[in-house]
Amino acid sequence: MSAEVKICGLTDEDAIDAAIDAGADYLGLVFFAKSPRFVTPDRAAELTQFVEGVDKVGLFVDAEDAFLEEALTHLRLDLLQFHGAETPERIDAIRREFAVPVMKVIAIGSAEDLAKAEPYFAVADRLLFDAKPPKNSDLPGGNAVSFDWSILSGYKCPLQWMLAGGLTADNVAEAIRISGARAVDVSSGVESAPGVKDAAKIAAFIKAAKGT
């Protein structure tokens, strides 16, 4: 059991260094203004200017083309994560327009929600299965909420996928075992407060996810 790890919502140099030093495979940058983890494209470029060998993932929520263009003008992103209500048609158009791999988030509350992934099989490069946000949340993700990982057990998905939602160093090994995930994504579980990453929690999470 060893999974790739994406550390999402990085907002400062120390957190980026901590994620890289601990062996993160993906660094997530949140381009959603309502988030406590929001960074501007300019700041994201500054933060990641010396990053090499680790994929940079830009997280967007129902972003317009102009904003995607702005972000990609400031920095190279290896993967675009879409965490809003983007339709399959919109994902297809973005992928064609910007020629960067795309990952669509599918919110899971019950096993029936897996069917929502199917229309994206032909238009996305990857999927990310995350918990449905609580009803009172302003954020579609990053809410420290889990779902029943057994929903994904034995799931036949033609695309690579990541598991997210309420993961921590204490539960990620179990989540990987039950779901069969080969890649995991975390934000709140490696923070001391919303938007403030904790280097020790990042290291512990990656160790647990990779079984090292």
Ligand SMILES: O=C(O)c1ccccc1NCC(=O)[C@H](O)[C@H](O)COP(=O)(O)O
């Ligand atoms: O992190 C945010 O603030 C955020 C805002 C808007 C959309 C998505 C957001 N985060 C997504 C993630 O960090 C992860 O992909 C995922 O939801 C896991 O989050 P967490 O449960 O906090 O580990």
